[in-house]
Structures are given as structure tokens and as C-alpha cells.
Amino acid sequence: MYPETELSPQVEYVEYEGMLQFLANGLLDTSFIHWCQMFLFGHRLKNATQVAYFNTQRITGKECEENLPSVKEHLVEVYKLHEGKKYFLAPFLYSRHWVLFIVSPSERKGWILDSTYLKGKKNKSHYSLTNAIETSF
Secondary structure (H helix, E strand, O other): OOOOOOOOOOOOOOOHHHHHHHHHOOOOOHHHHHHHHHHHHHOOOOOHHHEEEOOHHHOOHHHHHHOHHHHHHHHHHHHHHOOOOOEEEEEEEEOOEEEEEEEEOOOOEEEEEOOOOOOOOOOHHHOHHHHHHHHHO
């Protein structure tokens, strides 16, 4: 799915049991999963060929802060590799909390799904990935 580099993992998946363990330990917010499903259904993304994913290991908050050019390079590489895709999903680990960025370069739009958005009184500038996305597309 991603261009191969020396940092690329060989296999990317989450086991069902692991997901349940995350839920049981309070490490995964079910509202986050529900929001993602609602968004994708609401935009009629039944055909998986309309979606591509950015590599979560290449766009971490730490990576955005310490190596922004590398993050931007990854975003552009994935976009070029999947140029016909309408949406690009970027699960982003931010302050020990998962946030989902949904980017549509062709529409020049993006959405941030964060279950703590209102509670934390956040805006797009609170996320280091925002700058990388806005300056890449």
C-alpha cells in the first residue's frame, strides 16, 4: 500500500483480540470508531477504491515536530501513488490520543475527528499534522 522504505514494516494489521483488549483497558474510545464509520457511510464510501491511507508511523506528532520535511514528503508520495483516490485517511497519535484526519486534496477539504475536540477546546492549530497537510496540498 505504501512505497517501501527501510523504515517500512513488513506487515500492518490489528488483531481482533488486540482491539478488544484496547477497548477493555480504556485505550481506545469507541466513539472514535463510531464517528469514523458514520463519516465514511455518510459520504457513501462503500467502495474501498476511493480511500488510501497514510502510514501512521511516518506522521506521528513527534515526527511532525522534529522532521516536518519527511512528513510532507510522505504525504506527497502517497498522494502521487494513489492520485485517483478521493479521500486519504491519516490516523494520528496526538498526546497519547488517536485522532483521525480525513483529507480530500481534490476538494481541498479536510476533517478532523477527535472525540476530545469540544472538551479540550481545540482547533486545527492544536495538531502538528495540520501544518504538514495544508502546506503539502
